[in-house]
Amino acid sequence: MENVRVTVDIVIFSIRIRELHVLLVKRGIPPFLGEYAIPGGFLRADESLEEAAKRELHEETSVRDVYLEQLYSFGDPARDPRGRVVTVAYYALVSSEHMDLSAGADAAEAEWVAVKRLPPLAFDHAGIVAYALERLRNKLEYTTVGFQLLPKKFTLAELQAVYEAILGKRIDKRNFRRKMALLKILKPLKEWKETGRKPAQLFGFAAKRFENLRDRGILFPF
Amino acid sequence: MENVRVTVDIVIFSIRIRELHVLLVKRGIPPFLGEYAIPGGFLRADESLEEAAKRELHEETSVRDVYLEQLYSFGDPARDPRGRVVTVAYYALVSSEHMDLSAGADAAEAEWVAVKRLPPLAFDHAGIVAYALERLRNKLEYTTVGFQLLPKKFTLAELQAVYEAILGKRIDKRNFRRKMALLKILKPLKEWKETGRKPAQLFGFAAKRFENLRDRGILFPF
DNA sequence: CCAAAAGTGTTAGGAGTACACCCATGG
DNA sequence: CCATGGGTGTACTCCTAACACTTTTGG
Numbered sequence A, B: 001m002e003n004v005r006v007t008v009d010i011v012i013f014s015i016r017i018r019e020l021h022v023l024l025v026k027r028g029i030p031p032f033l034g035e036y037a038i039p040g041g042f043l044r045a046d047e048s049l050e051e052a053a054k055r056e057l058h059e060e061t062s063v064r065d066v067y068l069e070q071l072y073s074f075g076d077p078a079r080d081p082r083g084r085v086v087t088v089a090y091y092a093l094v095s096s097e098h099m100d101l102s103a104g105a106d107a108a109e110a111e112w113v114a115v116k117r118l119p120p121l122a123f124d125h126a127g128i129v130a131y132a133l134e135r136l137r138n139k140l141e142y143t144t145v146g147f148q149l150l151p152k153k154f155t156l157a158e159l160q161a162v163y164e165a166i167l168g169k170r171i172d173k174r175n176f177r178r179k180m181a182l183l184k185i186l187k188p189l190k191e192w193k194e195t196g197r198k199p200a201q202l203f204g205f206a207a208k209r210f211e212n213l214r215d216r217g218i219l220f221p222f
Numbered sequence C: 001c002c003a004a005a006a007g008t009g010t011t012a013g014g015a016g017t018a019c020a021c022c023c024a025t026g027g
Numbered sequence D: 001c002c003a004t005g006g007g008t009g010t011a012c013t014c015c016t017a018a019c020a021c022t023t024t025t026g027g
Helices: A049-061 A124-140 A143-147 A156-167 A172-181 B049-061 B125-140 B143-150 B156-167 B173-183
Strands: A005-016 A019-026 A040-042 A067-074 A086-096 A110-114 A186-193 A200-205 B003-016 B019-026 B038-042 B065-073 B085-094 B110-114 B187-193 B198-204
Touching: A005 A110, A005 A124, A005 A143, A005 A156, A019 A200, A040 A049, A049 A067, A049 A086, A067 A124, A067 B065, A067 B143, A086 A124, A086 A143, A110 B198, A124 A143, A143 A156, A143 B019, A156 A172, A156 A200, A156 B143, A172 B187, A200 B110, B003 B049, B003 B065, B003 B143, B003 B156, B019 B038, B019 B049, B038 B049, B049 B065, B049 B085, B049 B173, B085 B125, B085 B143, B110 B143, B125 B143, B125 B156, B156 B173, B156 B198, B173 B187
Parallel strands: A005 A086, B003 B085
Antiparallel strands: A005 A019, A005 A040, A019 A110, A067 A086, A186 A200, B003 B019, B003 B038, B019 B110, B065 B085, B187 B198
16 A cells, blocks of 8 residues: 555644643645644655654754654544545643744744634644643643643742643642642752742752653653 | 555454463564564555554454554654555454454464563564553553453453453452442343352443443544 | 732541451362 | 362551631732
């Protein structure tokens, strides 16, 4: 079966103004001309799937070395009107300090959109984004992906806001802080963030304890 | 990028003699002639990825309608010496009552092998099996995949043996039974299995409570 | 001094874990 | 009657969830 082509598409998440956003591009060519889609492109001859995803990510956001995990592969024969295209979907988490789209090559067409206010998407991309969100919610509870969306130094309120934005529900402040303390993955810094009111203590992510688990999703499949 | 071909490979698990087994085939053509591999083949023009996996499964085992879930896609440029081949891997769970390989077309070459005694495998298949096992172990703890490896009617000892075979450790009988009772997913039947000693009560899987969760892996990606 | 967000403990209920003996049957 | 696997309950620990007030700062 020779007539299959392979693309890699990527759902790029970030937190803006305490709300979860996805990076979308407006398509400049048919099909779905002018509609929104997630970034993606054809797999090249000499690159692995993950390298292709990293390349797409870098082209759109100019960032490298962020959390990246393969999501799922979609291969319905009718999913692309141009012909038989199997896509391997990835998702990435970009910290709010790395959100300068400006340096990206295709940046003019890229746009952060809140997941609660997604427009209709081209192809089966709405389903891909929904599945990525599902995965992200699940992973939040048993891995440390939450930290990937924050800058190196963050306050407890910011960390909690990430969890609330992704899970879509409020969390009790005292229980949240106790659990984080219990996990021993926060490194209290001797710095305080000026918030306009009472300053908040800054924390770092203590990767030591979680080095082996840090990004199971990336690490496991070799 | 036109020179990519897509295969679907499938890790088929079953329990034999209270031990976890995988179905392997001996390759009849190069590359890796004579070596063991997991079943698989090229994606056809008119079928989805899942349909291809179901077809492979049926060809090897003659069963349909078993638990099937997409595992991961592997696309290292060097993974297949014949050229650029991206494979979408699935894994399936086949109940011990459906293990008649005889009816399968390629059955002569198929063989159940205990995961503890795997031979060297062709391509990157050793990594694929290892990853499938990892996934199975994780899913066992928060889904009902364990039931998929048993016949419709089973004893508590048989169910526990499935958990022990996959997790590779002993479980306390009383705690195991209490947890199952708590989950309310077992339907006690008015039948007893003659074991040679004291007869054991048979149970069914109460899908009602778990209809929506039953096979998250299958259901979620549409 | 007031508004706003930071920070801090206790209690009650549920789940997990460790642990040992009696029962029913076939041979 | 004995060997084998089937079947059952209790106590302790730990995690989770519910819940309200004081502190610090800028304006």
